[in-house]
Amino acid sequence: MVDIAVKLGSVELKNPIMPASGTFSEDLAGVFDLDLLGAHVTKTVTPEKRIGNPTPRVCEVQGSMLNSIGIPSKGASHFVREIIPVYEIFSPPLIVSISANTIDEFARICEKVSVPGVAAIEVNISCPNIEEDGKAFAMRPSTTLRVMKGLREVTDLPLWAKLTPNTGETPDVARAAESGGADALVVSNTLLSMAIDVKTRRPKLGNLMGGLSGPALKPIALRMAYQCAKAVDIPVIGCGGIATVEDVVEYLIAGASAVQVGTATFTNPMVMPHLIEELRAWLFAEKFQSVNDLIGSVRDDEAADSVVFMEAAP
Amino acid sequence: MVDIAVKLGSVELKNPIMPASGTFSEDLAGVFDLDLLGAHVTKTVTPEKRIGNPTPRVCEVQGSMLNSIGIPSKGASHFVREIIPVYEIFSPPLIVSISANTIDEFARICEKVSVPGVAAIEVNISCPNIEEDGKAFAMRPSTTLRVMKGLREVTDLPLWAKLTPNTGETPDVARAAESGGADALVVSNTLLSMAIDVKTRRPKLGNLMGGLSGPALKPIALRMAYQCAKAVDIPVIGCGGIATVEDVVEYLIAGASAVQVGTATFTNPMVMPHLIEELRAWLFAEKFQSVNDLIGSVRDDEAADSVVFMEAAP
Amino acid sequence: MEHSLTNATARVPAKSRLKPDTFPIHDVTCTVKSNEQINGEYYLLILSAPSEILDCRPGQFFHLLCPSKGGGNPFFRRPMSIYGYFPASGELHFLYKVVGEGTRAMAQLETGEGLKVLGPLGTGFTIQDGWQNLLVVARGVGLATLTPLAQEALQRGLNLTAICSARSPEMLMSVDRFRELGANVILVTDSEGSSGVENLERMIEAQIAQSGIDAFYTCGSNRLLKLLQRLGAQHGIPGEIALEQQMACGIGMCQCCVRSLRRGGKIIHERVCKEGPVFDLQEAMEW
């Protein structure tokens, strides 16, 4: 029997497959047994109620999608009261994703969701915030460090920092998150994009721009996961465009200790349980005893070290 | 007859379709009449001879490609002596793409290629450079400003700054390029990405990482073109993932005055002449007198101004 | 608006729900029995479907994974109302209009091919105990959504009148189907000048006066929504409307499919795929 359990610091997962924030909810329990998953990750919750962005909130682009949902939220109190208890009946660790506009608010919600039943807090620092004139904390090392330090002070739960691809400084941001006290990195959120309807000449999203996710994001997020795994000593969780077992394996080889699956669940709601079985089968066929032997096994020794942190192409 | 001529500052194009640097050479004259194109854009040339990156230099990713060609170059002297004269027999304006590792070298090559027969210089500031520990000039406003100012001093030819998507500061970089003296912006170059062969566990590119181009890049580069068109008063040239006439129209609506076609030529070498004819037909069918009426006609008035410069998603 | 509707997925799942044989939402590949154009724009797709997915409610929908056919490559699934569900014969029917990439691909499906469908999804129409006279007013693809109500009314022995509106008589679908199901069908068309709001209002008022109407059901038209909201308010007749919105997940996770509703003096957002597609008539807002 192949061992597919992984440890992300103190958080133990019976397999490395979990959903990505915002693409999962307890509603998926209508389709399959959610106890199969490595972990559960909630939609990002904000301190106060938020209505979200105008519709249309999603659109298709060549084999992938854009979204500008805008984090509608019923607020932290509602979340702690109504949502966290729903997950009591499930066995996988519960990861709660939070976001806020300022470091103070961020700390406040972080404290608020540090309650029994929560295994770790995913810190969504990839959203525009008002303190930094609309830039996300995770776009810069300095702001990443500051917000992570702020959160580290107010909770004992593991903190997973979720990075953004909207930056040219991924390794620096990764190191800043680690210095600030992150216990793991989630790499990554969506990439700012746009689509226009040529008939109406209107942007296809009500919010003009939105985040790219799905297969088109994979080579970008995989590169980031690889860069992060080289840059930090804390575990990296790969996220972006995963739809097949080869995608999962690619992230693990690059150095991710686990992965999150988002968009693929929309077109194939059974994808996560299937990936778990396929990963087991793949490892068996390739004669791995444990998934841990695959993690970080990329054969990059022949390439010059200097290019590893190259930040631009070609 | 629909008018499809455009002006990019002082450079007049008989149509807005031109090739992207590095995806075009005089070899394409074996396939169709290069006089059909709006302009010719050469592969980036560097001051000295460069060998380029190890092979494999390209790979496929879901419906798109990665490359790490590494700008092999025979050097500026060879270019001026051997390549520029080749284009004398063609009528479209010749755009010469240059790059260098330091601002001084950049200025030197800029002077060197400012010769008769060259209509404009495309400044490829999207490549890693040694002065900024491997970061491309176009990743930051400050370095963009500095290099453009340096070049502005040494040539009277129009300067087109080619931006990179490997940044979280596109509008700022665009404004910096304009302040530094750019006459147009090309948006954009490729996005740093990676792919791993799960069987061999080796990176699919000899250089580990490379640039994403093709359809997957389109929503990202389109967003950048839109942001740039809002941010600056100089013309914007859209580039990234263009393969169909709808793609061309989408960029023009977003505010691009012309477009460059790269990867699509690899799978469909006739794509540019086809796009020119299809654009004419599309404009006619949609009752446009001139392509200039389409440029920047995006109907974004209903969306809040504040989101226009939003730099992160979702 | 209470009763019968046992839409399991609308509530937080109880532990018992997690046993493999009780998952209410199924993702299965059905086989195309037939897929025929029934007039200029509309197609009728008949799938051979396993019985476990045919425990449906009128107003519910499936989320269809359209094939990459006809040059297109639709990424999202496409939501389609259940036009008919027949556990006995193992059939699932959809009536659809070809509008874009996904439906164009659907129209190319041939007998014997597979099609992945996810469902049944969403919260359907309610028929309260004691109601006797139901009025359906629909136009366009809305007719597809409302047809199963006639099936339910027939089963329960209720009277159902269906006012079917269209641009021209050739465009009217599902009229035969409504008749088969014992509905009292009234056709109105633009080309004959009978589909105007005044004419509809007169007809509905007459019906209220004559036999009474216990509930309105509609779908697909702003004009009809406004008319029925007004008549409902005047006469105290409850009603429901099925709304549309673009969907990604179809099961309540992504929050992309919200519509604004008036409730308790405020404007709230609800998910069309989960709380909907059927909403209270008076809460619905024009679009």
Added chain:
Amino acid sequence: MEHSLTNATARVPAKSRLKPDTFPIHDVTCTVKSNEQINGEYYLLILSAPSEILDCRPGQFFHLLCPSKGGGNPFFRRPMSIYGYFPASGELHFLYKVVGEGTRAMAQLETGEGLKVLGPLGTGFTIQDGWQNLLVVARGVGLATLTPLAQEALQRGLNLTAICSARSPEMLMSVDRFRELGANVILVTDSEGSSGVENLERMIEAQIAQSGIDAFYTCGSNRLLKLLQRLGAQHGIPGEIALEQQMACGIGMCQCCVRSLRRGGKIIHERVCKEGPVFDLQEAMEW
């Protein structure tokens, strides 16, 4: 290595070249005449092709736009050597091995389907005036690349010996084709123990001693490359080798297809699609 080779695209185009009727590279959709598996791994694809694309040289190739078939979705085109070109019958032949996504898709092509091909491309083999005795040594798909040389030798009335190497006799293709073209064919296989370097060397030395060899041509094997380089150097016999490299554009623009060559005491890079795929035997480097 001068002569006959009038590969237009290898030089900077002269103005006259830009007239629409003289573009040497064509992108056309051919029709599949047949596409059959000829043994475990190899397929023979016969296309019906317009005469303007059949003005080919042995060693040139086409860049094939593989269809999205068999689950795959190959993005780049795939380079394939010309196995046979027949202007008279309007046929273009490819002999290919199924190795990945693109060739898997090719194997699914059915008679009557279209396939887009770009070409003819690259610089082919040269046969210098005065040469009489040519030796081809090839293995695997290299046989496909070298077969048209026999066609050219036949036309020019030259002697061509083809040493065809394979794992086992069942794997040997194009032997009949070589024979048809009047070549003197020698089969060597691993399973019969005849394909070893020593045996080949003995056979080649014998041939040199007996009738002489004016040029070597090879493709596809490091072992054969080394052997022929050594024999060529010893006996002063020139030679050519066709090399492979991954391609994006196929026509010289992208610089992805370079191979290292030894020339003038230095290591230089040349494009397989343009200066190649055929290179001087002594310049080629093992890989």
